[in-house]
Amino acid sequence: MARAGLTPQAVVDLAVGIVDDEGPDALTLAKVAQRAGVATPSLYKHVDGLPALRRAVETRATEDLARVLNAAALGVSGDAAVRSLLTAYRDHVRTHPHRAAMLAGAPAPDDPAAQAAAASSVASLDAVVREYGASAADRIHLIRTLRAAVHGFAVLEAQGGFGLPQDIDTSFATLLDVLVAGLAPHRRTA
Amino acid sequence: MARAGLTPQAVVDLAVGIVDDEGPDALTLAKVAQRAGVATPSLYKHVDGLPALRRAVETRATEDLARVLNAAALGVSGDAAVRSLLTAYRDHVRTHPHRAAMLAGAPAPDDPAAQAAAASSVASLDAVVREYGASAADRIHLIRTLRAAVHGFAVLEAQGGFGLPQDIDTSFATLLDVLVAGLAPHRRTA
DNA sequence: ACTCCAAAGCTAAGTGCATTAGCTTTATGG
DNA sequence: CCATAAAGCTAATGCACTTAGCTTTGGAGT
Numbered sequence: 001m002a003r004a005g006l007t008p009q010a011v012v013d014l015a016v017g018i019v020d021d022e023g024p025d026a027l028t029l030a031k032v033a034q035r036a037g038v039a040t041p042s043l044y045k046h047v048d049g050l051p052a053l054r055r056a057v058e059t060r061a062t063e064d065l066a067r068v069l070n071a072a073a074l075g076v077s078g079d080a081a082v083r084s085l086l087t088a089y090r091d092h093v094r095t096h097p098h099r100a101a102m103l104a105g106a107p108a109p110d111d112p113a114a115q116a117a118a119a120s121s122v123a124s125l126d127a128v129v130r131e132y133g134a135s136a137a138d139r140i141h142l143i144r145t146l147r148a149a150v151h152g153f154a155v156l157e158a159q160g161g162f163g164l165p166q167d168i169d170t171s172f173a174t175l176l177d178v179l180v181a182g183l184a185p186h187r188r189t190a
Numbered sequence: 191m192a193r194a195g196l197t198p199q200a201v202v203d204l205a206v207g208i209v210d211d212e213g214p215d216a217l218t219l220a221k222v223a224q225r226a227g228v229a230t231p232s233l234y235k236h237v238d239g240l241p242a243l244r245r246a247v248e249t250r251a252t253e254d255l256a257r258v259l260n261a262a263a264l265g266v267s268g269d270a271a272v273r274s275l276l277t278a279y280r281d282h283v284r285t286h287p288h289r290a291a292m293l294a295g296a297p298a299p300d301d302p303a304a305q306a307a308a309a310s311s312v313a314s315l316d317a318v319v320r321e322y323g324a325s326a327a328d329r330i331h332l333i334r335t336l337r338a339a340v341h342g343f344a345v346l347e348a349q350g351g352f353g354l355p356q357d358i359d360t361s362f363a364t365l366l367d368v369l370v371a372g373l374a375p376h377r378r379t380a
Numbered sequence: 381a382c383t384c385c386a387a388a389g390c391t392a393a394g395t396g397c398a399t400t401a402g403c404t405t406t407a408t409g410g
Numbered sequence: 411c412c413a414t415a416a417a418g419c420t421a422a423t424g425c426a427c428t429t430a431g432c433t434t435t436g437g438a439g440t
Contacts, residue, residue: 003406003418030397041399042418050398101291106350122353141364144343144352148365151351152342153334160296161341162334163312174331175338182372193389193435220426231428232389240427 004038008046011036012056019057023098027054059114061099062107066120068092073124079180081128086150086176093154100158103151132186142186149179194228198236201226202246209247213288217244249304251289252297256310258282263314269370271318276340276366283344290348293341322376332376339369 014035018027029050033040047053072088073081093100107114125143126136133139153175156162162171204225208217219240223230237243262278263271283290297304315333316326323329343365346352352361 006417028397029399038417039419040397041401041420044399045417101294104291104345104349104351106353118353140357141361142368144346144358144361145339145365145368148343148346149335149339150342151346152340153338155294155345156334156338156341159294161294163296163308167330168334171331171334175335178332178335178372178376179368180372181375182368182370185371186368196388218426219428228388229390230426231391231430234428235388 004036004042006036006038006042006046008056011043011046012053012060015053015057016060019061019098019102020096021098024054024057024101027057029053055108055111055114058102058105059107059111059117061096061102062114062121063117064096065089065092065103066117066124069121069124073127076128078131079183082146082180082183083176085124085128086146086179087172089150090154090157090172093158097158100155104155129183131188132183134188142183146179149175194226194232196226196228196232196236198246201233201236202243202250205243205247206250209288209292210286211288214244214247214291217247219243245298245301245304248292248295249297249301249307251286251292252304252311253307254286255279255282255293256307256314259311259314263317266318268321269373272336272370272373273366275314275318276336276369277362279340280344280347280362283348287348290345294345319373321378322373324378332373336369339365 011032014032015027018031018035027050029043030040032053033043036043043053047056068088069085072084076084093103107118109115122143125146126139129139129142129146133142153172157168162168201222204222205217208221208225217240219233220230222243223233226233233243237246258278259275262274266274283293297308299305312333315336316329319329319332319336323332343362347358352358
């Protein structure tokens with residue numbers, strides 16, 4: 001192939017880097033091209049315009065999160081598993097604060113990778129709440145409850161929505177305590 | 191004054207309308223000018239550029255939310271108050287889904303109105319958790335817990351982050367139940 | 381009623397970005 | 411060694427934000 005040896009993958013890598021460094025609003029084709037050492041229109045050989053690139057970055061972020069959650073669900077169970085997963089979620093968003101807002105949307109219906117990543121995250125959460133809900137239909141509400149709570153916390157923390165930065169660890173501990181205590185009545189097995 | 195009789199207020203009104211209709215990304219000075227029946231540069235007589243207008247819209251959204259929360263905190267107490275406030279929060283975001291993402295940021299430090307609105311929301315929440323925490327320092331963690339949980343739920347719902355739209359009311363009921371049950375151990379007075 | 385002036389509007393012009401079209405180069409496979 | 415398809419480029423268009431500077435208008439004060 002030709003000079004810079006770009007691939008769709010590499011372009012998305014650069015885009016993710018820009019988002020992590022400067023936030024989603026700073027993602028522009030011009031900036032990606034500059035980092036790639038290439039003229040802006042050349043990117044269209046690898047990516048179908050800015051909106052598509054945004055979606056690809058979102059997919060990548062969803063996949064990374066899924067990996068983290070899957071890892072955090074290994075070898076734990078019960079309340080400890082809930083704490084492990086939620087803590088991993090929060091820590092991941094703290095490490096990548098600019099991705100926070102990207103994690104709330106539905107995966108693109110035409111992107112199997114995004115669908116798979118989303119399903120994988122749900123599966124990790126489902127494993128963790130399995131002992132709190134008998135049927136999958138019951139558990140979905142618990143999964144949504146946990147996801148909403150951590151996601152809200154992570155977004156607020158990442159975007160400075162909590163007034164003072166101090167004591168946020170204590171607040172997160174409170175969140176975990178409240179959720180774990182609130183989940184107790186749903187437990188199936190003593 | 192002159193022809194269109196614009197004011198900073200009126201410009202922000204139009205901007206809020208655009209955000210509510212088409213989302214934050216659709217907010218452009220050109221579109222505001224079109225709705226106002228005015229040439230784009232004329233807006234600079236009333237507003238200090240697009241970023242400032244965005245902030246003003248955010249402030250307005252924060253104020254509206256505060257009003258809703260204040261109203262929902264009237265004449266209720268205990269668990270019912272928690273449910274009332276959180277339900278009002280969720281309903282408000284459902285009514286204005288495009289504002290969801292705007293409600294996570296810190297209020298601009300140089301905008302007293304935004305500061306006041308944020309403080310007012312916190313005050314409503316504080317009143318509701320007063321019987322669960324003795325000191326203000328204790329309550330802040332409960333406030334953050336509740337806010338994170340509802341905000342996460344509202345954002346995920348508004349942005350389609352929950353897979354299927356059905357059963358979301360049940361999920362929200364579960365969220366409320368879990369939070370109320372989890373809060374119980376913190377109750378001061380029986 | 382008249383004058384003046386500040387506010388509110390306008391047009392013109394510059395900049396940056398996204399995107400499309402069409403050309404040129406390069407590397408690779410036959 | 412050459413043909414070709416991918417990868418890159420330049421040129422050009424359109425849209426949005428923004429600044430500069432001019433024009434109009436409506437009301438305040440006489």
